[in-house]
Amino acid sequence: KDIEIIWIMFHILDFSNELQNSRLMVLQTSSLDIEFFSNFCSSKPFFQFSRIYFLELMSHYYERFHEDILGLNKKLAENFKNSIVSYGNDPLDALQGIEQFVYNLPQMITHPSYKELLSKRKNLSDTAIIVSTGPSLTKQLPLLKKYASKATIFCADSSYPILAKHGIKPDYVCMLERTEITAEFFNHDFREFDKDICFIIKSVVHPNAINYLTKKTDNFTLVSTYASFINYLKLDHFGYFNMGFSVAHMACYLSLHLKHKNIIFIGQDLAYAKNGNSHPDDYQNSATYESKAHEPILTKAYGGKGEVKTHHVWLMFKQNLEQDIEKIQKYLDTKVYNCTEGGARIKGAIEKPFLWACENLLAKDLNKPFEKLEPLxxxxxxxxxxxxxxxxxxxxxxxxxxxxxxxxxxxxxxxxxxxxxxxxxxxxxxxxxxxxxxxxxxxxxxxxxxxxxxxxxxxxxxxxxxxxxxxxxxxxxxxxxxxxxxxxxxxxxxxxxxxxxxxxxxxxxxxxxxxxxxxxxxxxxxxxxxxxxxxxx
Known part of the structure; x- marks a missing residue:
């Protein structure tokens, strides 16, 4: 803020070598965006020394900028933490991914490929609705049912049983996580309801998920993300796209690859409801499934009014979603709307009532069901x-x-x-x-x-x-x-x-x-x- 101090400093001391070698960086922190912090905290040498990072005020002069410095410190600490997670912090998790990927290979190869999905399903719809399982989902279901024929519906594995209960057929059901409990979302026999639904599952999911699917449908595709062991096999027909940290990220990326121009999030609370519930009442594992699982953290509420309680995992999902949305809005001709009408604010997403989005973005019925995918x-x-x-x-x-x-x-x-x-x-x-x-x-x-x-x-x-x-x-x-x-x-x-x-x-x-x-x-x-x-x- 006091630019003259920098001017005086550079006139007294020669920092040319330090500047040339990036040992000294002069930045205007107020103009730094989410993408900068993400790139900065994941690049050399900053990431390599992230565990020893600390911020120290060296004189009383800096106390004038106390709030700014604390804000900067918070952003750096959060982004260093996210970078560490993104590089991987659990070898057992990596091993589980490798063994389940290898176990799933026969099912992946003998079912429709990701390449087939892209060739037949691009540009079929302008608007995608991504259905997550936050507490706010319940109030959006009647409107979703009314307009289901006018948008492509991507639903999380956890919202699939809820939509089935309310008779709302999604076009795609996505599964990302590799745990056994997540696989149980597919342990249902919805008979006619499952017809024409395309299940898109990450190639490292628990084998139980595939076992449940094979009992009721052959309309599923195992898709791979970028990972060194997976890339080593060079089965390029079945990948690749970055899927992020949550199933909502996965659905968002998939909707982009299928060339949707509008992406609408509903049920994406990433926060507890006022009554402390973590999920809707219809959620398979109970509405309070995560209510006591983590220490609550305050974050800005949807609409910018007040604060809501979240936890560190949701906060990480939110921050990564914000990074993605900033890049989408910056580099693509795609608009991202948060129509959850509850939960946490997701920076960068356009906040609109779900009714507004339906009335303004969903004009005509789509030609559903979409063309069937065929195996090789x-x-x-x-x-x-x-x-x-x-x-x-x-x-x-x-x-x-x-x-x-x-x-x-x-x-x-x-x-x-x-x-x-x-x-x-x-x-x-x-x-x-x-x-x-x-x-x-x-x-x-x-x-x-x-x-x-x-x-x-x-x-x-x-x-x-x-x-x-x-x-x-x-x-x-x-x-x-x-x-x-x-x-x-x-x-x-x-x-x-x-x-x-x-x-x-x-x-x-x-x-x-x-x-x-x-x-x-x-x-x-x-x-x-x-x-x-x-x-x-």
Missing amino acids: SLNKQNEFLLKAYYKVYQSIKHCRDFNDNFIKVYDKIKNSFMSLQNSQKNEIFIQEIIQDIDKTKTQIDELYNTQKDLIQILGPLLTQFELNLARIYVLNPKTKEDAFNKSILWIKEHLEFMELVYGHIKAQENALIKNILPLEEKLKERKLDKWMERVRR
């Missing part, structure tokens, strides 16, 4: 089944080969570390050990280019390790003893990290061996045994 030819299916089998089998071999070499390097480094004895040799030994560690980390980094099938499970581990390692990296030793202790701590951390790397790759090997079985059964069913044997040889 039998020959093409067989080709992809064999290709998938080959790639998974190769990945099992990659896991074994990697760990066979990795354990030798680990043993060498550990033995060298245990040999540290007299003080004269310590410094030389330590440098040699650290050089070996650096070579090993370089080899792991090269997996991003050479063996992408191993990166998905290692990604969250690598991210969390580097974020924590930054705390040691920034230690500033004052004495030789301090420097020695820092080096010892550095080596110990890396030895523990290497043990985890070995364990993660072993876990992937075991998961692939176990979950390749449905693929083998499908190949045997199609009399492709000799080709399987050729792959194994």
